[in-house]
Amino acid sequence: MLNIVALIGRLGADPEIRYTPSGVPVANFRTCPVKSCKTGVPMT
Secondary structure, three states: OOOOOOOOOOEEOOOOOEEEEOOOOEEEOOEEOOOOOOOOOOOO
């Protein structure tokens, strides 16, 4: 199974990379939205 996600925005900080006990790398990203939207109004 393959999941694809496209996140559009700016990084809020440097990515944080850590490793699980089995050695698999995991990265955390903080993003900031490019546009703001009001509740109930879709972004274009």
